[in-house]
Amino acid sequence: MSTTTTSQTPESEGPGRPARLIQNEATTEIPVHLLFRDEPDPVPPALGPAVVARRQGTGEQPRFRRPGPVGPRAAPEVDPDLVERAARVLPGAAGLLAGVCGAAGCAVNTWWAGVLPPLAVRALRLPAYAGAGLGPAQWAAYAGAGALGLFGFGGLARGRTGRAWVLGLFGRYRGTVRRTGLLWVNPLVLRSRVDVRLRHWRGEPMPAADGNGVALRVVVLVVWRVRDTARATLGVEDHETYLRECVEAALARVPVEAAGAARGAAGAAGDALTRLVAADAGPVGLEVFSVRPVRVEYAPEVAAVMTRRRIAALDARHRASVLTSVVDSVEDTVARLTMRGLVDLDDRERKALVKDLTVAFCSGRGETGP
Template identity: 75%
Template sequence: MSTTISQTPEPERVARPARLIQNEATTEIPVHLLFRDDIDSVAVPLAPTVVGRRRGTGEQPRVRQGLPGTVRPRPAPEVDPDLVERPARVLPGVAGVLAGTCGVAGCVLTSWWAGVLPKAALAASGGLPESPGAGLGPALWAAYAGAGTLGLFGFGGLARGRTGRAWVLGLFGRYRGTVRRTGLMWVNPLVLRRRVDVRLRHWRSEPMPAVDANGVALRVVVLVAWRVKDTARATLGIEDHEQYLRECVEAALARVLSRLPADVPPAALVKDATLRNTEAVSESLTRLVAADAAPVGLEVFSAQPTRIEYAPEVAAVMQRRRIAALDAQHRDTVLSSVVDSVEDTVTRLTMRGLVELDDYERKALVKDLTVAFCTGRGEVST
C-alpha cells in the first residue's frame, strides 16, 4: 500500500540585498521609543567603540578616540628643604694676622733657643742676646710644631671678600654657611670655598630654535636679567646653575612661542594674538622662567625676546608670502576705492537729473568709469 504525501510548495523567499560590509550588524529599536512624548530625556554617555580592521573585508579601521584627560600641572623641581643659605662663622682679618705673626715669632724664638738661628739674623736683630744653644730636643720640636701650625692657620685662613661676590663654605661634604662680608677676614683654612657671583647679571642667549603655532621654524634671541638669591641651593643643590637657567629659558621659549603665530595676514585687525606683542610674550616668558628657576635659588627679573626672525631655511619663502599678501591687500584697497568712486559718480548724476539711464546705459557708464579710474590710478590693469 503506497502512501502519497502531498508537498506544499514553500513560499518564495525575499532576497535580501547583499551586505556592503561583511561584518555588518543591525540593531532593533523598540517601537515605543519612536513615539515618546516625554520632554525630559536622559543622556547616557556612550564609550567610544573601537573596531579593528579585518583582513579581506575592506573595512577601514576606526581611529581610537578617548576622552581628553585632565591637564596636570608640571611638577616643580624639588631641592633639599634643609638646604637654605645661612651666614657662616668667620673672624676679622686682624685675628688671622695676629695668629700668623705669633706663629712666626714662636718659630724664631724656638730657633734662637735651640741655637740654630744664623748669626746674621742675630746681628740684624740687634736686640737678641747670645743663644743658650740648648739644641733641638723633643720639647723644641713640639714648640716648632705648635708655632708652625699657628702661623699656617693664621695666614692660611686670610681671605678677601669683594662686593657682589660670596663664598660658599663646606667641610667634609657638609654645608657650613655662606660668607657675604667684604674686606679682610679669617676663614677656617680646612673648609672648601666656592666663590659665587651674586651681582645682577644679564645673559644674552644665542639664536635658539623654536616654532610658532603654525609650525613655522623661528630663531629667537632672549635677554635674561637674573641673579643668585640663595647661594646654597644654586651651588650645592644643582650641578651648574647657569646651564640650568639656559635650559629653563629654552624650554619656556618653546612653550610660549608655540601658542601664537608669528604673523597674521595684513588684512587682520587684531595684532595682539601674535608674537608681535612682545610685551605679552615677555611677561609669559618671565613668569615661566622665574617659576622654574626659583626652587634652585635663582631670581629672574625679566626674560624678553630681543629678536624673533624666521629660520634661514624658511625666511625666503615667508618673505615672498608676506610681499604677496601686502600686494593683495593693496589691490583690494584700490579696487574698493574705485568701486566707491564709480558708485558715487553714477548716483550723483542720476539724482541731479543730469542724465537719464536705463539698465544697459547704466552698465555701460559704470564700465567706462571703472576703466577710466583704474587707468588713471595706474594700479589695476583692465
C-alpha cells in the first residue's frame, strides 16, 4: 500500500509564482517617495559630509550629502558689559585741600595734647596751652586727621595727554580716566596706565609665503591705537602681544609677493592684511589703521635657490632682448639694401648675408655691452 502526498498551492498565489521557501516570509511594499526623501542633517555642514540615516525595514541605503559653504569666521567674543566709561574723579585742588586739612588737624591736635615743642609754639605764635596729654580723644583725633591727610595726598595723580588710567577696585572695573592735569583718584583703586596715542610698530621678520608657496620673511609696519581702554586692558592679557599674533595669523593667510614684484600686488596684500588684522583686533578695543610690508625677502632655506633662479631669468630676458634687437637690425639693413637697389640677391645670397650680419651684430653687442 503506497501513500502519496500531494502539495497544494495556496489560492492567493498564482500558478506562475513559486512557493514560499520560508513559512513566515512577509513582503512589504516600499513607497517610491521614501527612497528619495531627505532627513535633517544631524551635524552642521562645516564639520563634514552628512549621512542620511538608514530607515529600518525600507531597504534604503545611506547617502552622502555634499557639504554647504562654510560661513564667515566668527569674531572673538568679549564680555559685552566690558565697555569703556568715564571714572569718577575730583579735581586735584580737592585732594590738596583735604591733605592740608589733615596735616593742620594733626598739628592742632598735638598742640591740644600739649606735646608741641615750645620752639614750635613760639615760631607759630600759638598761645601757651598746658594740655591734658595723649588720651583716647587725642588718639582718635590723630587717626581722623591722619586718614584725611593720607586720603588727600595719596589720591593725587597727574593726567597726561595721550595717557589714560584704567581703574579697578576689588577685581571690578571702575572706569577710565582720560582727563589731564592734577586729579584726585580714590587711593584704594588699582591704576593701570594705558597709552592711547597713535602708535606705530615695526616688527621683526615674520614667516610668510607668496602665491606659489615659496617661504618668505616679511617685516611689517603697523599703525594702531587703543580705542577702548577697558577691553584692551581687561579683555586680553597683553594687547600688544595679541596684536603681534594677529599680524602673524594674517601673514599666514595672505600671500605676499617677493621683492621686485609690482607695486599693485604689494598694495593689495597690504589692504588685505589691514582688513584681517583690524577685524581680529577690533573686538578687544584696538583700532588698526594700516598694516604694510616694508621689507620682503626669501627665507634662508630657499634664498640661494631663488637668487640663482632670478639671475637666470634676468639673463634669459637680457638674451631675448639682445636677440630681438639684432634681428630687427639685420632685417632693417637687408630691407634698405634691397629697396635702394644696391644689391640684387637671390634666396641663397640673402640667407648668407643675413647670417653674416647676424654674426657681426652679435659680436659687436658682445664687445660693447648692451
